[in-house]
Amino acid sequence: MIALLLVLTLQTTKVPDAAQFVGAPQSTPLQGSQLDTRTIEIAGQLRCPVCQGLSVGDSPSAMAMNMKEQVRELLARGYTREQILAYFEQSYGEFVLLKPKFRGVDSLVWLLPLIALAIGGALVVMKMRKLERPVATTPSDAGDEYVNRVRQLVEKE
Amino acid sequence: MTATLGNFLILAALLVATAGSMVGFAAGCSGTPEGLKWAQRFAYAFAALMALATIVMEAALLSHDFSVKYVSQVGSRAVPAWVTFVSLWSSLEGSILFWGFILGLYIAGTTWVNRNQHVDYMPYAIGVWLGCAAFFSFLIAGPANPFGSVSPVPLDGPGPNPLLQNHFLMIIHPPFLYLGYVGMTIPFGFASAALLRGRLGLGFLRPLRASLLLPWIFLTVAIMLGGWWAYEVLGWGGYWALDPVENATLLPWLTATAALHSAIVMERRGVLKGWTVTLVQASFLLTILGTFMTRSGVFNSVHSFTQSSIGPTILVFLAVAILFSVITLAMRIESLEAEGKLESAVSREGTFLINNLLFVLLTFTVLIGTVFPLIVEAVNGRQMSVGRPYFDAMVVPIGTALLFLLGVGPALPWGRPRRDEVKRALLFPLIGGIVLAGIGRALGVTNVWTLITLLFGGYAAWVTMAEMWLPLVQRMRRGDSFGTALVQGQLRRGRRRFGSYVVHAGMVVVIIAIAVSSTMRTSHEARLSRGQSAKIGSYDVTFIGAETLAEPHRQSTVAHFRVMSNGKFIANLAPRMNQYQMMREPIGTPDVHSTLTGDLYLSIMNVDVGTQNAGVLMITTPMVAWIWISVILMGLGGLVALISRP
Numbered sequence: 001m002i003a004l005l006l007v008l009t010l011q012t013t014k015v016p017d018a019a020q021f022v023g024a025p026q027s028t029p030l031q032g033s034q035l036d037t038r039t040i041e042i043a044g045q046l047r048c049p050v051c052q053g054l055s056v057g058d059s060p061s062a063m064a065m066n067m068k069e070q071v072r073e074l075l076a077r078g079y080t081r082e083q084i085l086a087y088f089e090q091s092y093g094e095f096v097l098l099k100p101k102f103r104g105v106d107s108l109v110w111l112l113p114l115i116a117l118a119i120g121g122a123l124v125v126m127k128m129r130k131l132e133r134p135v136a137t138t139p140s141d142a143g144d145e146y147v148n149r150v151r152q153l154v155e156k157e
Numbered sequence: 158m159t160a161t162l163g164n165f166l167i168l169a170a171l172l173v174a175t176a177g178s179m180v181g182f183a184a185g186c187s188g189t190p191e192g193l194k195w196a197q198r199f200a201y202a203f204a205a206l207m208a209l210a211t212i213v214m215e216a217a218l219l220s221h222d223f224s225v226k227y228v229s230q231v232g233s234r235a236v237p238a239w240v241t242f243v244s245l246w247s248s249l250e251g252s253i254l255f256w257g258f259i260l261g262l263y264i265a266g267t268t269w270v271n272r273n274q275h276v277d278y279m280p281y282a283i284g285v286w287l288g289c290a291a292f293f294s295f296l297i298a299g300p301a302n303p304f305g306s307v308s309p310v311p312l313d314g315p316g317p318n319p320l321l322q323n324h325f326l327m328i329i330h331p332p333f334l335y336l337g338y339v340g341m342t343i344p345f346g347f348a349s350a351a352l353l354r355g356r357l358g359l360g361f362l363r364p365l366r367a368s369l370l371l372p373w374i375f376l377t378v379a380i381m382l383g384g385w386w387a388y389e390v391l392g393w394g395g396y397w398a399l400d401p402v403e404n405a406t407l408l409p410w411l412t413a414t415a416a417l418h419s420a421i422v423m424e425r426r427g428v429l430k431g432w433t434v435t436l437v438q439a440s441f442l443l444t445i446l447g448t449f450m451t452r453s454g455v456f457n458s459v460h461s462f463t464q465s466s467i468g469p470t471i472l473v474f475l476a477v478a479i480l481f482s483v484i485t486l487a488m489r490i491e492s493l494e495a496e497g498k499l500e501s502a503v504s505r506e507g508t509f510l511i512n513n514l515l516f517v518l519l520t521f522t523v524l525i526g527t528v529f530p531l532i533v534e535a536v537n538g539r540q541m542s543v544g545r546p547y548f549d550a551m552v553v554p555i556g557t558a559l560l561f562l563l564g565v566g567p568a569l570p571w572g573r574p575r576r577d578e579v580k581r582a583l584l585f586p587l588i589g590g591i592v593l594a595g596i597g598r599a600l601g602v603t604n605v606w607t608l609i610t611l612l613f614g615g616y617a618a619w620v621t622m623a624e625m626w627l628p629l630v631q632r633m634r635r636g637d638s639f640g641t642a643l644v645q646g647q648l649r650r651g652r653r654r655f656g657s658y659v660v661h662a663g664m665v666v667v668i669i670a671i672a673v674s675s676t677m678r679t680s681h682e683a684r685l686s687r688g689q690s691a692k693i694g695s696y697d698v699t700f701i702g703a704e705t706l707a708e709p710h711r712q713s714t715v716a717h718f719r720v721m722s723n724g725k726f727i728a729n730l731a732p733r734m735n736q737y738q739m740m741r742e743p744i745g746t747p748d749v750h751s752t753l754t755g756d757l758y759l760s761i762m763n764v765d766v767g768t769q770n771a772g773v774l775m776i777t778t779p780m781v782a783w784i785w786i787s788v789i790l791m792g793l794g795g796l797v798a799l800i801s802r803p
Contacts, residue, residue, distance in 0.1 A: 040680075044546065047542050052400070053400045053401070053544065054393060054398055055545055058395055058398070059393060060392050060762055060774055065762075095542055097541075098546050099546035099550070100529075100541060105533060106541065109525060109526065109529045109543055109547070112521075112525050117518055120517065120518060123514075124511065128507060128510060
């Protein structure tokens, strides 16, 4: 009887193989508006495999709709965001993740802009220092006594 | 016959451009006035030949001369005449010819405007422009030749890409984009001329800036038109997907914007000359990179229909252009450098430096995010994606910082401001920020980034308005009447200043509208049979029925909906699916009820006319219309600044 029930649930579910890929759900099942917001959020992290660069959340294609339903069901069963992303990564490959992970070579895509910010920031500070420093030039009117007198007065101020 | 004439004109253009380019450089080195005269003649001749070739192609298209290869590819007797006319830019070969036509207009126009001025820069500039012109003539003559002949002559053709026929925005978006992209060649020529000459005098700043501002205006509007088109056609309710090709249009816009700002510091203080020239050259190189990204088909994108085999040729040109830029910069950047200095970092000049840092950082980040998957795949064959969540995480903070500067920068005085001056200038506008963020909070904004955007946006709006109308206020304080003050202060004397602040105001609204529309949208999918309703927000959407319409060039399935709100009639919306003969997949055309507060967007996912059932995607998005309006405002502000006197 229990076995029959199990078979029935397995057949009605859209994601029958979730347990064998990412194990048991590690969070509490979601429902209602919380389920809707989380579904949209996680669907936005997944690439629609048949579209041209759209996320599963944005794409109106049948495949994306189906994947969105899968996300919803996994959330309703209590899977975490990490588990769901891992499930889709194992089914479709790394290609499906729109946000690259911070690992191996891929961490460069996160690090390079930060390095650029550090270098650029340093350059701007150096440039400002250089430009703020008074330009050391000998005035062409150095010999003029009247001008020298004015200059002394101004510098005393 | 037509094909032969076209080919002759293109080969003549190639010859004229090559010769003119050499004459230009030679005249620059020798400095003879006669050499400049000849370079100018070659520039005019190139433009004339390109214009003639384009007229020949248009004539062939409109007369359905299917013996011409391009006409046999995109022509059709079934499509309306206006579609045939715009088919010139519906496919690769024609659009490259169109590119050459626009390049000719730009070169001849700029040469004419400056025919008696800047005589020591102009020969080099013409040399560089005609060098680029020679490359594009070569492209038209060889790899992307539209004037091939077809035999036997077909009786009819397939017609242009259905996407072009499907929406009017697809007709005006490409010309604006070309006017922006191609126009960047002109400031590139000027910047290179300054480097080759080893001098950049203040008098030369005006043509340099004007030549940058004009394509900047076109590019700004083109980017918006592209987003608007995506919104009206692609059916997912968004306007920007950070698709590689979309990013390609954004990259030169970012560096050009940075250059327009650093040019102001250059004008005021005589510093940042080498840097400005570098940014101008980078803007041009990024347009060529963008062309490569669009045309080579290396990216998986909505625009990949434009891909072709000319990728490698463009890559070679890009390499040559980069080499030329790096060499000229390395040789001469020192000789342009500082004549002046900054007085204080806490001043408007100081914020310009940070502005430039952020714009370049943004360019770099978008570029890295766009090409990174390509590099990874090329190096170790692994497929990975860099998409919207990445760009959201990286671009939103930088954009927010730029919005902050948009407020703080113009508030700070020039030169070396006193402490209390700084304090007063920075404190007052906070009222604007707090009020706007408060309004947003009251209307239900909960996203932290959106609230920060409203705070900084309100601040920037306050500063922008105060600065924009300052000349008017000052004149009225001195006793001028409102009318005199308006004409003299805003439209006569301070046009450039006024125009710039109009652009700033538009930018503030665009950023707020993007933040609000992307974080506050709601969507709902429903399956309806005839007479059933679904609810989204305050709207009740009723499915009235579906029908099929036949036109000569397409078949459409239209679903009719009636929209009510609190018992009051709002609109009838009719999203449709258009099936074109030459396309397997139908193209959806959503229908939008647009108001200033927000849009209701209906897109059909599937529809069955027999059983009268429809699956509909309903989306409400606040403030989207403000994006289109404000960008048009930015374009107008740019035009006001462009026609100003020095």
